[in-house]
Amino acid sequence: MPERTTVTLPDGVRLHVEVSGADDAPVTVFLLHGWTLDTRTWHRQLTGLPEALGTPVRLVAYDARGHGRSDDTSRPGATLAQLGDDLAEVISAIAPTGPIVLAGHSLGGMTIMEFAHGHPRMFAQRVAGLVFISTTAEGHTHTAYGLPPRITRIIRLAETTGAGILARGGSWRVHRYLLRALAPSLRWLLFGNRCASEDLIVTTAAVARAQLTAIGAFRSSVGEQQRLTTLAALGNLPAAALVGDRDRLTPPACAESIAGALPDAELTVCPGAGHMLMLERPAIVTAALAEVVRAAQGDYLDPADLQAA
Template sequence: MRTMSEVRLSDGVRLHVEVSGPAEADATVVMLHGWCHDRRTWHRQAAALPEALGGATARIVAYDQRGHGRSGATHLRSATLEQLGDDLAAVVDEAAPRGPVVLAGHSLGGMAIMEYAHRHPETFGARVGGLVFVGTTAEGHTHTRYGLPTPLAGVLRTAETMGAGVLARCGAWRPHRAVLPALSPGVRWLLFGDEYESADLDICLRALGRASLRSIGGFRTSVGAQLRLDTLAALGDVPAAVLVGDKDRLTPPACARSIADALPGAALTVAEGAGHMLMMERPQLVTDALADVVARATASGEWQTGYEQAA
């Protein structure tokens, strides 16, 4: 049974949270969505994971990050990855107060997990027993080419960065909701690989329509600047999976390889023909990876990370 709840943060922002599964489960799986998306991008994994676990049990927590979905708006000064890492720490404290936690992050969500590890190393080490990174990066926009030749990608990045600064100062407006049908071909090209389902594209478009101009533009600076490979390398042999589509135009395979290289306990999977939305394009692949990490994380004594072992 799925229940709706909320987590109120110290600055007054309210996060919309969905929770399912028993409170005394073997592990809690927290799912974090990407930039301008919402918790629904993980809906297939949230539905399929309990059966995929076999005899184990999991409490599943999926939430809309600040400025996204049904969660409260963010102030411009709080539209940063650092703040998202602090928000995740608050969600873990409230929604998963005991037992090992497996964190699954897509795109912006994966970067928020890295900030949680960087800013709250003791708590992270004591609680987090497994990691699943999907279509994300620890190196900002270092490898992002948008599927274009390098010179054109550089021009587009400059234009995107300048445009994001303008959008960030436009507040809570959502004028793009009126032109979502016109945006559909571009969103489809940017997010998906060879194949996609129209219902999945619709979920992405509706999530984009919910995001304010401040959310669309405000996070761009910290996303482009983040460098967290050293943070990942400090985690030790934590059970982890890193997945990416070979046609991901936003976080290409080079991003995933560097993350997997930094995490000795990580298994790397590159999905042929898939784009950025791997949870939708290859749902079983992502579900199986989640189930494997949960199984490894809940094995006797294995869920302690390097931080805790060093404490």
């Protein structure tokens, strides 16, 4: 069972954090969940990665502000830049030394890019590997929901209008009865050709815990983010970019541009899969994580070792 702890951020928001594995493991892996979701979406990797590696690894997963068991966010705090700052605080509190691998799904991947942009020195000193899953560095540039352009424009208008309303929802959550009614829509939007009932349950349960303000207020910075230049400046880090070819939110073009910006990134496109790759293709995601962690273990040299040399 993971150890559950809390990291209190400078603005007083408390984040729910789960840590597993030995404190002296050679690498610490941070798993960052997607928009409206929480750490439960990583449950198969949390159990599967140590077995796949066969060597000690420390795993850290936390609920972003306004999500899961973490405190609510204010509207001004619901930005990607703030999430990048939050990640820096969690790293400093939970894993202040040693190499780290950052893995992010959807909003989590964008959070990693914001951390790299806002904290370049810390990123360069600590990060030894990257895994981007069903995410984008270009906002909603490629998001078409798998629909014709005219319908996409109508849906985006409705989405942004609805986000503005939800942003004023305070600490309210989506009622469970409404979620039951929305389940078919969530299944269409988030999953590919197949969707196991237990995966839809995990996903809807996570959405039920997301604060309405977080659901709505993050929409603006998510749609506007442009971080390909940031990625291109990161150098030759071991990296992976994964996407489903039925992903309606971050289609393959998003992962292709990320892989194109990172010289050593391995691109994987999963046939028939949608946006929830950790649930839909857990073995593929776990294998990609394991490969990056192994590379990180071999490539990383602690700055203290460099100074001693």
